[in-house]
Amino acid sequence: FFLMPHPDELKIREVFDAIETGQNKVAVKTCNALLTKNSRASQLARVLKAIALDRMGKDHQALEECAILQREVPTNEDVLRKLSYVYRSLNRTDLATVAYENAFNKEPTEELARGVFLAYARELRFNDQRSFSFKLMKQFPKCKQYYFWAAVSYIQQVSSEDLKPGNINIMMASRTLEKIEKQFSITTIEELRFMIYVYELMENYTAALELIEKYSALFKLPGDSQEMRAKLQMNLQNFAQAQQLYRELLVDLKKSNWAYLQKYIECQCLEKPITPEIAEDVLQVLQEIESAGDSSIPNRLVYLGRLQVHHLLYKANSSEDSLNILKNDMATYFKVFGSKPVCFRDVQMFLPHLPSDAAVSICKAYETVVMKESEQSEELSVKAVYRRVLLEKLKTKYKLYENLNNEKTQALVEEYLRIYRAALEIPSALSLKESERQYADDLIVLASHLYIDLYLRNGDSADLVRAIVIATMGLEKSKFNFNIKIVAMRAYCLLGALKPCYELYKTLETKHIQMDTFTHIVLSDAIGLRIPDCTEPIVFGMERFYTDSLREMPELVTYPYSKESYSRAREFRDFNDKISNSVQRAIHHVEYNLSEFINKATPAEAIEDLKFSEEKVLYKEEDYNKLYETADNSFWDDWHSIPELSSSYITSSATTLLTGMERLALAQARGNLLHLSKMILENEPLMAQDFFERFQSAYEKVSFDEVTKPMWHQLLLLFRFLTNALSIIGFLK
Incomplete structure (x- = not known):
């Protein structure tokens, strides 16, 4: 009887279950009941209500619930974690930090102190991290972890351009590490790796080598110590010692590593011919x-x-x-x-x-x-098939099949299909699993490319249809072949058929980071061809990823501290910078918010929506110049024989043939168009004139094709009229 859970705990479990199963309205109703009777779990109930409201898209209401909870100054770590989650989802990590600071001021426990530090880390407030880590060192002097947090914070404060030996923060980090070694000693390989990393930044390679010799017992895997020492000896230009270490790795330890062999040769050539x-x-x-x-x-x-x-x-x-x-x-x-x-x-x-x-x-x-x-x-x-596939790849790559006419293209495609069908009859091919590739699948890709190449030279859309038919035939036997799907998708886009392209895109099950690195192959076409049933799921799927990344990335940035992976802290920071400032993210934000703006029923709703999202939509040229190109085109490396289908082309739209810079200029033009619309609706003539000039400047940098140029010109004239009309009305008033 005494082990039975309290009724409030049962209600809280019901809320968790409702949120997990997507029944957010039920969760809100149950939380309201708990809050009405002022139960002992009221703080947890309120933060769970905020989570449910956030998932229902009611951001303002979720923020209000968080504000009410914030005034109560919660100190329970579970409540604070969930509150921080909601704030990250609403892109208000600053308020999460305030919540932890208030809780620590109310109850200065070690657990809450760690929470404050990690809150600073989520916001990338490196200076505050460093200052607070020294407080932790004074308050808990026997905890070595806090000393490492201080050292890492020093390094994180340094920009990529200033990672140089004389930087004061790097020097302070090294002194902190020397204090750690003197007071605590080094006990894990990760601690050692971070110390070596700092000494490398200082170019104090001799000290790093001494550390490796002193703590060699920490290296568990054979070869790790030799690899580090070889790298440092090369930095010291002790090439004979480095050469000997790489020889030991290759011969004695039997490490078949191509990089080791390259370094072994480099140690002897010294940047001179062999x-x-x-x-x-x-x-x-x-x-x-x-x-x-x-x-x-x-x-x-x-x-x-x-x-x-x-x-x-x-x-x-x-x-x-x-x-x-x-x-x-x-x-x-x-x-x-x-x-x-x-x-x-x-x-x-x-x-x-x-x-x-x-x-x-x-x-x-x-x-x-x-x-x-x-x-x-x-x-x-099977070996004969692979040898023939290699031969055809080489002949395609080195232009032995360049500029084939219709008859020669057809003859070569028929030969490819003959080999492909014969390969299907190989006994082992009959037992391949559904998820495995057929042995001659690459011939299907090459055959499709031959017809796409023919189309790009002759402009006959029937060749695109033939390429699609061949790719479809290959997908019947290899449903999961990535390369065949990509070729078919590009052919569909060249044909202007977005719907079947989108159906293939769905089968790729693009998720997580692929939403940033892979969607470039279809996003520009989805924007250009714009079929709502296809374009919106692609754009909204990316929106979910970018929204989720707001929740997840700040937490990932804390891992080097909480998981004691100190040498990886810089990598996490750089990754966060790239994913937060990628070309694909910027283009997506423009298109998503344009779609939302167009679909609003009234000007008031449109203005309210733009106020919430305008910070995401870039419009300044300098902001676009700072973006990172994260598009992954490595899957295309085998097929560069057709210039228009090489990596640079894949990143642009098949319908407009834009270059990478023109693609950014177009995004900038559309971003300014969005801000210009907001200024017109808000009756701000001066700001509207400024955004119109920015829009016109970006517009002039884009090489529009003959089909879309008249439409864009009419759009330019329309917004010029609206801007001028707004200025005249303002003058008359």
């Missing part, structure tokens, strides 16, 4: 690595290393003999690894740097080998 003597030494190391490994499994590092050595020799002397040796190495590499999907990207480290005729001759030599194997083999094998 010599035959150095090449001989590196080849000897590669031979030792190969001898120490399993002879039945080819070591990719060894083969790539030989390619790298002979490639550097060719760059140094440009002799025919060096080129022939490199060609032989390339032929050997194709023979051993040509059936591996990674082979194409591997050889891109070398082939693009050779004369075009040499690259073409290597492709043709490989073609001879592949065709001969095909003739001698009675059945198609």
Whole structure:
């Protein structure tokens, strides 16, 4: 009987369940009941009510509930955490900090003190972090963590441009760390890594090496100590010692790391062309690595290393003999690894740097080998398919299929489809899981590209339809193939068909950070083609991500302190800067708020909405110049043979063919248009004139196509008229 929960606790559980299941109205009703009877859980009930109101989109009411709770000065950590969550959601982290400060002033406990520090961290108030960490050090002198918080805060105060040895904050951080070592000693690898990081910023590499020697027992994984020491020895220009350490990593510890081999060569070349003597030494190391490994499994590092050595020799002397040796190495590499999907990207480290005729001759030599194997083999094998795919990628990349006419394009596509269908009949292909790729899927991508290339040269939309048909056929067998979906989406956008493009986009299940790094492939087209059923889900999905990031990013920034990952603090800060100031985020905010503005029923509603969101919509050129380009185009690296489908094109709209800078100028024009509309509605003639001039300046930087230019010109004339009319009315008044 005495273990039975209190009735108020049962009600609170009901509220939690209601919020978790999306029944926010039920949650608000239950919280109101608890607040009416002034229960002992009233503070928790009020903050849960604020969360439910926030999720219902009632931001102002949620803020009012938080203000009422704030006046009570809650000190319960659970209540404060939830209150902080609501404030972050409403983009008012400053009020969350005030809540923690008031709670600490009321009850100066260690738990609340940590809460205040982390609240400063969420707001990136590095100076306040540092000052408060010293208070913590005085109040709790036996806690080493607070000393590290002070040191990290010193480093966080420094801008990226000022991360230099003589910076006073870096020097103060190093002194704090010296005090920590003297008073507490270093007991974890993370503490050691952070100390080394600070010494590296100071360029005191000798002190960093001494630390590694002193605390070498903290390194648990073999090779970690040698890697750090090698890096520091290179900074000290002790290249012989660094070379020996990298040799130890490669040969003794059997670390097949391409970066180690590159550094080993760098230690000997010292930014000069490679010599035959150095090449001989590196080849000897590669031979030792190969001898120490399993002879039945080819070591990719060894083969790539030989390619790298002979490639550097060719760059140094440009002799025919060096080129022939490199060609032989390339032929050997194709023979051993040509059936591996990674082979194409591997050889891109070398082939693009050779004369075009040499690259073409290597492709043709490989073609001879592949065709001969095909003739001698009675059945198609998986390895044979991969070799043929590699060959076709190389021939496409190095323009052996450039400017094909209709007949040659059709013949090549039919050959690709013949191989693709034959690969489907390979016994192991029949047992592939639904989520796995078919062996010849890349031929589907190449075939689609051939028709897209034809369309870009001839302008016949029937070629786009053929590309889509081929991609659709590939997706029937490989429902989750990313590259096929991307090609189909681009073809649909070129055709002006946003609806099927959006249906494919949905199957990609874009989420989390991909909303910022990946949506560029479709956002510009969604804006240009603008079908509400397609455009709005894309834009609103991004809005959810950016809203969630307001809640999550401030919390992530605190992890280096709460999880004691001090050396990662700078990375978290830089990541926060990028995600908060990305090109994609800026463009999205313009389009989302334009959509919301257009859909408002009355001017009063439109003005109210703009007041809440106008800070998000950038309009100044200098603000756009500070943005980070976070678009990820690495998935497109295999297919750069068509310039219009290379990375730079993917970031722009298929319907308008804008460059990256024009895309920003267009966003700036539309952002100014939004602010201009607000000034007109609020009857502010001077501000309206200023925004119109900004709008016109951005408008003149965009190269509109012949279809959309007349519409934009009419829009410009309309807003010029409205702005002038507003000025005249103001003058008459």
